[in-house]
Amino acid sequence: MSALDARYGTARGLARLLLSHVQYAGGRAWIRAPETAAVRRLVFVCQGNICRSAFAEVLTRRMGANAASFGLSTSSGGAAHPPAAAAAAMLGVDLADHRTTRAEDYIPHPGDLLLAMEIRQLARIAADPRLAHLPRSLLGLWAKPRRPHLHDPYKLDDRYMLTCLRVIEGAVSRLVEDFPGVRSS
DSSP states (O other): OOHHHHHHSSHHHHHHHHHHHHHHHTTOSOOBOOOGGGOOEEEEEESSSSSHHHHHHHHHHHTTBOEEEEESSOOTTOOOOHHHHHHHHHTTOOOTTOOOOBGGGOOOOTTEEEEESSHHHHHHHHHOTTTTTSOEEEGGGGSSSOOSOOOOOTTSOHHHHHHHHHHHHHHHHHHHHHOGGGBOO
């Protein structure tokens, strides 16, 4: 396993990250900016809701903020991916109680901000008549440095799983600071 794989998942992960920077800079990211004061809940979106969005949701709740998550290509009720749960545990986050939610079972609330991991996921959200009106962005825009593409760690090297979750951890911390309305009462 190369250093590239540990940092970006695969060479394809690096290529998608570079492409996402171009798409974002060119205004082709399907972002619908929220009104900061109106955001009450952070909703994390990825493919399966078993790694990235699962970790982000549980971490956000642990930080005392309102959160939800769902997957664009999943079924409801599944557990977190075991390697994701193991990596999350290394960061002090327990994913044992997480259960997947499919997009069709997600119920939008006033004040939701959808945060996808990849631009192509934002495109799917924008094309969904049930979700298209909601504010949406990319979670990786809150990472330092910005990562408008957080490559899916599913079935990749454990080192990349931990790298990905650490990037998410930093981004979530900044989100909770930037959107004070998400803090639980």
